[in-house]
Amino acid sequence: MTAPLPPPERRLARRVLSWIQARPLSSLVLLVVVVAVLSSVIGAMRGPAVDRALVATVRRGDLSLHLRETGVLRPAQSLTYYSPLGGRDVAIVFLAPEGAHVGEGDLLARLDTTQLHVELDRATQARREMEIQLQLAEAERQEAIANLESVSDGEGAISEDEARVSVAMTEKKVARLRAEYEGLQPLLEKGFITREELDRAAFELEQAENDLKLARRKAEVLLQRTRPRDRERAKVQVAQRASQLANARARLAEAVTVEKMLRQAIDAASIYARRPGLVVYEDYLAASPRRKVRVGDRVTATQGIVTIPEVRRMLIDSSVREADVHRVRPELPVTIRIDAFPALGLTGRIMTVGTLARSSVDQRYDEKRFDLVVEVASTDADLRPEMTARIDILVGERRQVLLVPVNAVFDHDGALVANVIHGSRIEARPLELGAGDETYAEVLGGLTEGDQVTLIDIAAQAPPSSLPAPTSPESAGAPRRR
16 A cells, blocks of 8 residues: 655645646546656655665763873882992892792892902901900000009009108108217217217218208109109000000901991892882893893993882873863773783773973974873783873763764864754754764754754755755854864
8 A cells, every 4th residue: 555645745746637637638648647747746855865774863861971092001110220239340140030020029130249258258357357456455555554553553652652751761860960960069078079989970960961862852853753754654655555445446346347348248239129010121231232131241330230110000101182181180080991901991090180281392383282190900910011001081971961973963164064854855954062972972052852864964965055054163153073
């Protein structure tokens, strides 16, 4: 059964039949004419045929807004290990395999300690000699102290006492002999003694007086010169011995320090990991062309040996367009995909957004971008520095907004339009769009819910007379399609 024609087509058919009936034609010719005329007229009124698979319906729905960028993985922390033997050029005798995962306390590298052991033996011998010298210096200081005590309170004091006693005894002897001599003089006058006896008494008195002068002179020299000089000499000797002892102690302390430093250097020649991570060899600066360090290379304190990136805590260095920087902020959640692990789904968060925009060094007038740092959530995946990462940032959501497929939006002379199926014709209708993603755009004006739009630009192929005049983006309020 044939479907009934729409009202416009029915009206047109009646008018054609009336016109034909007014003319004398045979029934067969009349039938052919009617069919041909109706087919051409109805086909023209129905407009161009549209494949229903290329038609979409404007509808309401939820819209998730995403920013998708590319970045590079880097460790949150990275620690480079150098030779701890400052001022020494030593050979590497062991290296942990590059690419191996190490834990805290694992051995990373070992340096040659042959020369250090030779120097340690010498330092140990020097330290023992310094200990002996210290003992000798201590003994000499004790001897000097004893000598000072002897000079001050021992034999020196006794000699002072002897001098004083000698002077006192001589004074008493002189006094006694003077009294005897004076007592003999009256006796000589009375004839009780001879002149010879008196002269003998005078001689003994004179001799005793001379002895007293000599005793006093000795005591003066001893007490005022000899004894102070001996005390000062003894004090100086004590000071000298104390200085020698201090020097011996300093030399011993220096020898002990050197020995200790050599032992520490020998221990430090074995380099252990302070954090877990991945072993990465450093470039060997002395090689030409440049290569990685290896066992047998001689290194100094300025030559890096291995670097341990902490791969359990990774960051992503990326960037965002200047036009989108207002849409991102720290703490926004991020979905992450790693090119090396396509099936691995990771999450993270934005750590920092760059303060200043930067442009390409080679093309300064290209689109400027802001740096973006993303922290990757903890994972057991074998992530490596410099891997390529794809980040998807959820920057907003729209609830129950009017949506049109982005494939149904076209640019007609600078204006964004949608081809709306309107009755028996297609209308190019100017649009005002809001936010959007790769599939749908938010409609702010120009369409209503339920409108049928084409996914190919059929309206652009229609005669110009059937299309409305294009509207400029400024007058229509429609942003350019991105």
